[in-house]
Amino acid sequence: MLTEKKFNLIIVLGIFAFSLIGYVINEPYFITLATKIVILGIAGCALNLILGFGGMVSFGHAMFFGVGSYVAAISAFHSMNGETINLIFFDFNGSSQMLFNWFLAVIFSMFFALVVGSISIRTSGVYFIMITLAFAQMTYYFSVGWTKYGGEDGLSTYVRNDLFSINTMLPLNFFIICFACLCVVGFILNWVINSNFGNFLKGCKENEEKMISLGLNPYTLKLTAFVISGAITGLAGALYVDLNRFVSPTSLSWQTSGELIVLVILGGSARLFGPLLGAIVFILLEQFLGEVTENWQFWLGVILVLIVLYFPKGVSGLFIKD
Amino acid sequence: MSLQLxxxxxxxxxxxxxxLFLMSAGLTLIFGVMGLINLAHGSFFMIGAFSASFVAGLTGNFLLAILASLIFPALIGILVEFSIIRKLYERDHLDQVLATFALILIFSEATRYIFGAFPLFLDIPNILQGNILLPGEIVYSKYRLIIIIIGLFIAIGLYFLINRTLLGIQIKAGQNDRQMIRVLGINISRLYTIVFAMGAALAGLAGALIGAIQSVEVGMGEPVLILAFVVIVIGGIGSIKGALIGALLIGVLDTMARLFLPIFFELIMETSQALSLGSSLASMSAYLLMALVLIFRPTGLFGKK
Structure with missing residues (x-):
């Protein structure tokens, strides 16, 4: 059994090693898998801030993931075809700079999270699950109908954006960029969870009335956490666009929200980096089973059911002692 | 547009x-009585449609096919409740979401394995094909009219079941106070199995009835499932009356929005754009209604706080 710090270190280094092995044995597909794990891991950890620590089960996090994706993709798309977007005060030409597109993705998903959160947090329990789902479905259908940006067929951005003078098309370089994002996000989330704010948030999950009697406002606390979570999920969405050079309404669908929840529960919602382990297990299982059998979804389902029934603390519960 | 249209x-x-009511009735009872979020409810819709089209292909008898769409999902429901679902009642909603999400994968893949990847078809029986002339010169599909009548009968039947029978009283008691009915010596796990099987059968019936209008394929249950969740949230979780009113609201709203929004947008933009914008806004309308209901009534129209 490990302490949580060692556990975090081991899985982060494990992902890095996996990608390096892919580089050494010249198997770029390994690196792509590791990148996918890192990006979905970021989104999962962001979701876990409100789900595991705040007790808010959002069934609509695909919205923030997808909004981040679409904002980044639209910016890159306009920079590529030279068409300007006329905003009221200025013209926007799009951008091929990663940092700028990340910034846009984070700002937009924060805004969405603020609006959706301020309405949703008034409800709780299963109603919260469903109202977040409702908002996500609305953005999903909006993207399907928005034919200017591909509608149902999605939007291709062909090349990855630029970051300084790094060649982002090389898999290892792009992996390292995503990995750096993961580390930064990890430090931020760790700091948030262990701050006073984080303790109050955990308090809201346990007993909201107690927090009120301490003179705190649970609504503001929860909303702040919701916005932080949405912003980071949006960043993950922007990275995902760069990985695939493509975005489609699927990234806004309820299946994506469901998969993010699966990552969190699979890895274990009580730990900051549990969802990262969840992403490793989920993506490697998907990969491994897909090679062994055509009916891999069946076996994935069976394994997931067994994990829920017999490892209620998620896979990370096997490694970390309380 | 004419009045007839x-x-x-x-x-x-x-x-x-x-x-939607047939789907939501089971979903809302399962949630209300057992506290279970059942994402796999859409799978019973699919299983119902597949078993109906299988039996129809074998015997050529539509009534037998409908019967199969009730029995097979109920049997599979009992099996799953017994082996997996039963262990989830005491867990929190998260574990239920993960487990039933996994069940969707299992059911979908198993169905694809047994029946292949291509859609099946279920034919409407001869006597129900074609149209019927309703009062007021309205020409309407016989089959769709039969669906409405079946739905009406089931709604009335469920009303009597819940309000006039011993089982119904036990179900209502189970919603209010689980501990108490256990103390009163009612076999609660048997009650849970019955409610789950009943929900599965209703979903299966819905799948078979719809399967004759659309094609029968893997994954057909999930879009309906998500709308059924919208319905039970609007109606208030656990309330059959709420499910009925929510379902009719959503059904009419969705259909009308699909009809009117494209016509409306055609006035201000070109046809192809108006069609796609109109239909995507129509798909959003159900969710918009749900968000509005929850903003003003956070536990739905007929939900208890």
Whole structure:
């Protein structure tokens, strides 16, 4: 059994090693898998801030993931075809700079999270699950109908954006960029969870009335956490666009929200980096089973059911002692 | 637009509403009585459609096919409740979401393995094909009318079951106070199995009835499932009456929005754009209604706080 710090270190280094092995044995597909794990891991950890620590089960996090994706993709798309977007005060030409597109993705998903959160947090329990789902479905259908940006067929951005003078098309370089994002996000989330704010948030999950009697406002606390979570999920969405050079309404669908929840529960919602382990297990299982059998979804389902029934603390519960 | 077309579409909306009601009734009971979020409810819709089209292909008898769409999902429901679902009642909603999400994968893949990847078809029996002339010169599909009538009968049947029978009283008691009915010596796990099987059978029936209008394919249950969740949240979780009213509201709203929004947008933009914008806004309408209901009534129209 490990302490949580060692556990975090081991899985982060494990992902890095996996990608390096892919580089050494010249198997770029390994690196792509590791990148996918890192990006979905970021989104999962962001979701876990409100789900595991705040007790808010959002069934609509695909919205923030997808909004981040679409904002980044639209910016890159306009920079590529030279068409300007006329905003009221200025013209926007799009951008091929990663940092700028990340910034846009984070700002937009924060805004969405603020609006959706301020309405949703008034409800709780299963109603919260469903109202977040409702908002996500609305953005999903909006993207399907928005034919200017591909509608149902999605939007291709062909090349990855630029970051300084790094060649982002090389898999290892792009992996390292995503990995750096993961580390930064990890430090931020760790700091948030262990701050006073984080303790109050955990308090809201346990007993909201107690927090009120301490003179705190649970609504503001929860909303702040919701916005932080949405912003980071949006960043993950922007990275995902760069990985695939493509975005489609699927990234806004309820299946994506469901998969993010699966990552969190699979890895274990009580730990900051549990969802990262969840992403490793989920993506490697998907990969491994897909090679062994055509009916891999069946076996994935069976394994997931067994994990829920017999490892209620998620896979990370096997490694970390309380 | 003629009045006839409007009434025809209104009937289509009601028919869609009753279909949603068959899905939501089970979902809302399962949630209300056992506290279980069952994402796999859509799979029973699919299983119902597949078993109906299998039996119809074997015997050529539509009634037998409908019977199969009730029995097979109920049997599979009992099996799953017994082996997996039962262990989830005491867990929190998260574990239920993960486990039933996994069940969707299992059911979908198993169905694809047994029946292949291509859609199947279920034919409407001869006597129900074609149209019927309703009062007021309204021409309407016989089959869709039958769906409305079946839905109506099931709604009335469920009302009597819940309010006039011993089982119904036990179900209501189970919603209010689980501990108490256990103390009163009622076999609660048997009650849970019955409610789950009943929900599965209703979903299966809905799948078979819809399967004759659309094609029968893997994954057909999930879009209906998500709308059924919207319905039970609007109606208030656990309330059959709420499910009925929510289902009819959503059915009519969705159908009408699909009819009117494209016409409306055609006034201000070109046809192809108006069509796609109109239909995507129509798909959003159900969720918009749900968000509005939850903003003003955070536990739905007929939900208890």
């Amino acid at each position: 409007f009434i025809e579409q209104l009937l289509n909306g009601i028919q869609f509403g009753f279909m």
